[in-house]
Amino acid sequence: MKKDFIAISDYSxxxxxxxxxxxxxxxxxxxxxGNPPLLKGKVLGMIFQKPSLRTRVSFDMAMRHLGGxxxxxxxxxxxxxxxxSIADVARVLSGYVEILMAxxxxxxxxxxxxxxxxxxxxxxxxxxxxxxxxxxxxxxxIEKFGTLKGINVSFIxxxxxxAVSLMHxxxxxxxxxxxxxxxxxxxxxxxxxxxxxxxxxxxxxxRLLRDPEEAAKGANVLYTDTWVSMGQEAExxxxxxxxxxxxxxxxxxxxxxxxxxxxxxxxxxxGQEITDEVADGPHSTLFPQAHNRLHAQxxxxxxxxxxx
Ligand code: CP
Ligand code: NVA
Numbered sequence: 001m002k003k004d005f006i007a008i009s010d011y012s013x014x015x016x017x018x019x020x021x022x023x024x025x026x027x028x029x030x031x032x033x034g035n036p037p038l039l040k041g042k043v044l045g046m047i048f049q050k051p052s053l054r055t056r057v058s059f060d061m062a063m064r065h066l067g068g069x070x071x072x073x074x075x076x077x078x079x080x081x082x083x084x085s086i087a088d089v090a091r092v093l094s095g096y097v098e099i100l101m102a103x104x105x106x107x108x109x110x111x112x113x114x115x116x117x118x119x120x121x122x123x124x125x126x127x128x129x130x131x132x133x134x135x136x137x138x139x140x141x142i143e144k145f146g147t148l149k150g151i152n153v154s155f156i157x158x159x160x161x162x163a164v165s166l167m168h169x170x171x172x173x174x175x176x177x178x179x180x181x182x183x184x185x186x187x188x189x190x191x192x193x194x195x196x197x198x199x200x201x202x203x204x205x206x207r208l209l210r211d212p213e214e215a216a217k218g219a220n221v222l223y224t225d226t227w228v229s230m231g232q233e234a235e236x237x238x239x240x241x242x243x244x245x246x247x248x249x250x251x252x253x254x255x256x257x258x259x260x261x262x263x264x265x266x267x268x269x270x271g272q273e274i275t276d277e278v279a280d281g282p283h284s285t286l287f288p289q290a291h292n293r294l295h296a297q298x299x300x301x302x303x304x305x306x307x308x
Contacts, residue, residue, distance in 0.1 A: 003304050004114040005122040008131045008168045009194045013202070016138075016172060023139050023292075023299035030065060030295070037067025038302055044070040045097040046124070047078055047089075047113075049104050050230045054266060055124045055132065058293040059101055062301055065294075071097060081109060090116035099305055105231050120304035122297075127161060127231060128188060133265045134165030135296035138173065140289045141221055144261050149174035152257070154219040156180050156212045157246045157273055158239075159187035162225045162265045167191065171198040171206065178207040180215035182242050212246050216255040222283075223263040224248040224273045240272065249275045253283055261285045 008016060029035050044063050046056060060070040080086055080102075090113045093100060100121045104110045107128035114121035123131050138148060145151050153170045155163045159181045167177045167187065177195065179187060186208065195206055209215050216222060227243040228236050253260060262274075262283045270276050279286055 002118065002120050004120055005131060005300050005304060006110060006114055007123065007129055008134050008165055008172065009191075009198075013172045013198075016135075016169065019135065019299045019303050020139055020142060020296070022302060023135070023295045024142075026298045026302070027139075027292075027295035030298075035065050035067075035298070039063060039066035039068035039305055042066075042068040042098040042305055043096075044068065044301070045073060045093050045100045046070055047073045047080060047100065047102040047104075048124075049075050049080060049102075049109075050125070052103060052124070054290055054293050055101075055103060059124070059297055059301075062294055062298045066298060066301065068098075068301075080104070086112045087116040089113070090121075091118075094118040099301065122300060122304070125161060127229075129164045129168075129191070130161045130265065131165045132293065132297055132300065133162055134169040135300065136289060136292040137166055137223075137263060137265070138169040139292045139296050140263065140285055141170075141175070141261075143288075143292075144285065145220065147174075151175040151220045152178065152218055153221040153223060154178040154180065154215040154256075155223045155225075156215060156248055156252065157224050157243060158185045158227055158229070160185075160225060160229050163223075164188055164191040166223060167195045167206070168198070171195045171202060171204040174202045174204055176205045176207075178209060178215045178219070180209045180212040180246065182246065183210065185242075212252060213255050216252045219256040219260055221261055221263055222248055222253065222256050225265050226267070226269055227273055243273065247273060247275065248278055250277050250281070253278055253281070263289050266290055 063070040101124045103124040107126035110123045170177045227239045
């Protein structure tokens with residue numbers, strides 16, 4: 001049966017760990033001269049309903065490094081669910097390419113693409129989660145600390161799609177997850193239930209706070225993301241006011257563990273959720289984190305296409 005990559009929580013902790021191990025191996029191999037053409041002759045179709053820098057370029061380059069190719073399909077070309085039904089798009093593309101990646105507004109759209117495709121489908125961000133980002137984030141934390149076990153990860157800001165995938169990978173692999181968010185910007189309740197079930201197995205802890213300083217105390221990882229996700233543009237002014245106390249700045253970094261790393265999935269809105277001083281400071285791991293998208297996604301692609 002074909003496999004999809006719609007959510008980290010669809011996989012077992014050992015499967016996720018295996019993919020992360022593969023990412024580390026592929027990264028080492030690439031740094032020491034290149035990867036073998038494991039995906040020779042394979043083409044990834046990339047459907048985008050929203051803009052992207054990292055997801056688009058890292059997936060395209062991942063395919064090239066592995067001997068395959070990628071095809072960018074812009075929002076205007078496909079008109080997913082508008083020009084043509086999602087089911088029909090899925091059925092047509094299944095005959096042209098070997099694997100799909102889709103960035104969508106509604107999570108159900110990527111679920112439906114997977115349902116009607118006969119080829120693997122990867123979620124490149126939805127309004128619910130961002131699993132490819134979560135994998136790169138886990139890789140970045142493991143590179144720095146050697147493990148996720150017992151690592152305190154504090155997400156400051158909106159309980160959004162990026163926070164959901166981060167919470168899942170962290171609690172699945174034994175780390176502790178804290179969110180500091182304003183009231184009304186909490187995590188998806190179903191995502192929280194899933195994470196609580198992981199905690200019961202791993203002994204991980206989740207804290208849901210309002211106070212960013214409390215969340216920062218003792219953090220090994222301080223994570224932030226935009227206050228206004230793609231699709232929420234109409235709320236920009238309201239959100240920009242509400243989230244002001246949730247800026248990751250030098251004061252917050254000083255409250256955390258002295259060896260804290262600061263993470264952001266990017267794009268960053270400097271002066272809003274993160275200051276220049278922190279984004280460009282000694283604790284920042286923003287760009288190695290962005291670069292790890294390439295390696296984490298190679299592992300996902302190889303895993304899904306293995307044997308196909
Ligand atoms: N972090 C991330 O997914 O970036 P893009 O929106 O540029 O792909
Ligand atoms: N939460 C952000 C992430 C961008 C990569 C968004 O959905 O726009």
